[in-house]
Amino acid sequence: MERVYGVVDTTFSRINMGEIAVRTIRAEDRDAKIMRYTVPGIKDLPVAAKRLIEAGCNGVITLGWVGKSQLDKYSYLATSIGLITVQILTSKHVIDVTVHEDEAEDEESLVKIAEDRARKHSLNLVKLVRDGPNSLTAQAGKGLRQGYENAGPIG
Template structure:
């Protein structure tokens, strides 16, 4: 039976990270089914992800969001993140949170590049988690991060 991958994203984001991630996954594996859900903002992601797991039988979910740069946006992102963690615990299913804060980029070009990199690198993580767990194990302790340059091992 093929794996079902849930994709939920927000209309508030300024770049379509979900499409970038789907393309990245399709480059590496075949026979997967993508089930997509779209919501207005990051605080809507936890229930969307939970519904993908419980109602659509997804094996794993990617949740994409772009919180703004204001203090209130940071608070909303934290609440959304807490909700995603709670949904994972309630369903015993991984939800990969892929957030890029609007103020993380130096300018629009840098922000777009960061969003693409974070989405595709988290997609690579999803492939490793579902299909290549030995590769994920080999990368433990190597300082890999998503979106920017890796930190490297100590």
Template sequence: MKVGIADTTFARYDMASDAIDELKKRVSVDIARYTVPGIKDLPVASKKLIEEEDVDIVMAFGMPGPEDIDKRCADQASNGIINAQLMTNTHIVEVFVHEDEAEEKNLPEVAEGRARSHARNVIKLIKSPKKLIKDAGKGKREGYPDLGSIRR
């Protein structure tokens, strides 16, 4: 298994290192990492990892700031990531932590939890995607406690 890791220098926490640690603890994996300046650079970084490094899947890490411009940039990056997935027929797992989704003192815990949870999801997507079926509709959250399902 070869996993691409795309991350940014703009982020205030190194989620990629947590994800790499989690992946290596659980499976034998090769890592190709590509760090870019900003969140809008993630789509091309992800696509290059797929096409030039022959990865099986990519994790794209970003930490948008709290301003409106940051939210617009994050939305543009998400759209670019979706386009890169469709162009390459390869999963790119978007792992964004918005700076305003938690108090600053709690952001490292959220970021680490999200990175590690998504690393485990990546393993499932590559090794045994049917394992995700049992969790469908269960309100799973990465970086926060699960919400659980709603039932009639």
């Protein structure tokens, strides 16, 4: 079966996470097709993800950047509900990669967080789309983190 991945990113983002996602998916699943769609901001992500699924994508990764203000945070809440709704309506994974600008004090740390999160979640998307529901089961309960060092298991 031909696999098609969707990558949706924004012009609001201060880091080109869409490019990282495309590069990672291409390296991991060389035969796959990738469709990219860039929108102005996070509230535009849900419809773009839905349109990519309707155009044939088996799964989508969205890459959003949330500003520091309260209004930005409310915008993300609305976006998140929208993205979950798309998943339920389409029965396809939409992996929501979001960097919050107040996660780190300095720009260098934000770059590291964004790169790590975009890369690791791109690999998660490939596994879920290509290898199915048990593809991550060996890592269950391992305290994996995206954007940071893994927390590790306890107990």
